[in-house]
Amino acid sequence: MRTLYHYPMCPFSRLIRIYLSEKALEYESIQEPPWNRKKKFSENHMFSDIPTLVEKDGQLLEGWYAIVEYIEQIYKTKSMLGISHREKSETRRIITLFNGMFFADVTKNIFFEKVVKRYTGDAPDSSGIRKSIAATKTYMEHIAGLADRRNWLAGDELTLADIAAAAHISCLDYFGSVEWENFPVVKGWYTRIKSRPSFRDILQDRIQGMPPVSHYQELDF
Amino acid sequence: MRTLYHYPMCPFSRLIRIYLSEKALEYESIQEPPWNRKKKFSENHMFSDIPTLVEKDGQLLEGWYAIVEYIEQIYKTKSMLGISHREKSETRRIITLFNGMFFADVTKNIFFEKVVKRYTGDAPDSSGIRKSIAATKTYMEHIAGLADRRNWLAGDELTLADIAAAAHISCLDYFGSVEWENFPVVKGWYTRIKSRPSFRDILQDRIQGMPPVSHYQELDF
Numbered sequence: 001m002r003t004l005y006h007y008p009m010c011p012f013s014r015l016i017r018i019y020l021s022e023k024a025l026e027y028e029s030i031q032e033p034p035w036n037r038k039k040k041f042s043e044n045h046m047f048s049d050i051p052t053l054v055e056k057d058g059q060l061l062e063g064w065y066a067i068v069e070y071i072e073q074i075y076k077t078k079s080m081l082g083i084s085h086r087e088k089s090e091t092r093r094i095i096t097l098f099n100g101m102f103f104a105d106v107t108k109n110i111f112f113e114k115v116v117k118r119y120t121g122d123a124p125d126s127s128g129i130r131k132s133i134a135a136t137k138t139y140m141e142h143i144a145g146l147a148d149r150r151n152w153l154a155g156d157e158l159t160l161a162d163i164a165a166a167a168h169i170s171c172l173d174y175f176g177s178v179e180w181e182n183f184p185v186v187k188g189w190y191t192r193i194k195s196r197p198s199f200r201d202i203l204q205d206r207i208q209g210m211p212p213v214s215h216y217q218e219l220d221f
Numbered sequence: 222m223r224t225l226y227h228y229p230m231c232p233f234s235r236l237i238r239i240y241l242s243e244k245a246l247e248y249e250s251i252q253e254p255p256w257n258r259k260k261k262f263s264e265n266h267m268f269s270d271i272p273t274l275v276e277k278d279g280q281l282l283e284g285w286y287a288i289v290e291y292i293e294q295i296y297k298t299k300s301m302l303g304i305s306h307r308e309k310s311e312t313r314r315i316i317t318l319f320n321g322m323f324f325a326d327v328t329k330n331i332f333f334e335k336v337v338k339r340y341t342g343d344a345p346d347s348s349g350i351r352k353s354i355a356a357t358k359t360y361m362e363h364i365a366g367l368a369d370r371r372n373w374l375a376g377d378e379l380t381l382a383d384i385a386a387a388a389h390i391s392c393l394d395y396f397g398s399v400e401w402e403n404f405p406v407v408k409g410w411y412t413r414i415k416s417r418p419s420f421r422d423i424l425q426d427r428i429q430g431m432p433p434v435s436h437y438q439e440l441d442f
Contacts, residue, residue: 012321049314059306063321066313069290070306085280085291092287093270100233100284104325 002027006051008205012064013051014167021198080160091154094161105135144185166193176213223248226273229426233285234272235388242419301381312375315382326356361404368410387414397434
């Protein structure tokens with residue numbers, strides 16, 4: 001059986017879970033907090049290895065980039081990167097925007113302040129959290145611009161661009177850190193992706209002792 | 222002519238410059254500071270579009286991920302991702318580590334404090350710079366572990382894993398922010414990649430009014 005090692009509030013893990021579900025590829029799910037893992041996948045043992053996917057034949061894929069490019073090459077049904085070079089480039093541009101810039105500007109800090117500090121017992125830095133939420137504005141406006149003129153973010157079809165953006169935003173939304181009232185177009189796009197069967201699993205994630213905001217699971221919020 | 226829009230102290234731009242040189246693909250080089258660009262490549266116009274490569278036929282490639290995967294697919298001579306699935310996955314794991322985690326933990330802050338603040342006139346936050354430099358330790362030890370047991374970071378041949386790691390580290394080295402004395406194995410690996418013709422261009426980069434540390438350009442440092 002294919003096995004995915006992941007952590008519920010890790011945006012890269014969420015990206016892969018939604019992606020595998022869209023590709024209709026089943027897997028055994030094993031949760032591993034990135035900061036304290038039981039499993040050493042290889043001699044590497046870096047935090048870059050969540051999510052890790054181990055294929056049935058033992059093929060080890062550490063990190064979202066290795067997983068996505070391998071799976072797209074092996075399982076060609078329903079391309080999630082797009083078909084033409086132009087579509088693929090646009091999808092990859094948007095993935096880089098979220099997995100690189102948005103992570104560095106927003107998700108990493110929110111994860112550290114809200115999740116990691118809960119385990120270390122340190123007090124969250126509320127001004128840091130406010131700064132991270134303020135930094136989402138540029139990205140939300142960018143998503144709005146794309147969603148306004150296209151069916152999905154990279155074009156006519158749902159791609160990994162939507163999945164990457166939604167994976168990061170869903171982590172913020174769990175904590176009520178998305179100012180939905182300011183971004184109605186983004187809310188419309190997010191409602192559509194949130195309603196897909198591939199998203200169900202994400203909406204059922206819970207951190208112990210830290211319930212999500214009331215609308216987190218609502219499809220009509 | 223192929224055209225690359227880039228910024229000298231941007232690690233993603235450096236990655237692409239070294240990569241194109243290793244692939245022996247020539248390009249016209251145009252510098253664009255990410256925070257104040259003259260050129261709008263497409264209706265997207267996000268900061269994620271540095272580096273941008275425009276191919277001779279007009280194909281637009283915004284961001285390192287779009288560029289690398291397109292070029293590898295079109296120009297198959299001298300694969301820089303590796304040949305087997307195993308090599309490719311390991312290369313992509315290491316790229317993610319540097320372009321994702323290392324960027325968020327280290328390069329982004331150093332770039333902001335040392336480069337952006339020089340233009341905005343704000344005082345650099347020296348405790349923030351120290352924290353970022355301290356955060357390199359885990360990564361340097363990881364590189365040392367890989368370089369100790371392999372010829373190059375992902376295996377026998379030079380790949381984009383080495384190029385990504387060296388691109389980020391070279392940005393820190395410009396400012397003297399690498400504690401080389403603590404990481405002799407990493408220094409040995411970096412000396413080898415620094416000596417390649419593909420690296421020459423990077424070593425000649427200069428920020429106006431901010432010369433690099435004296436050893437920046439030295440091959441024997």
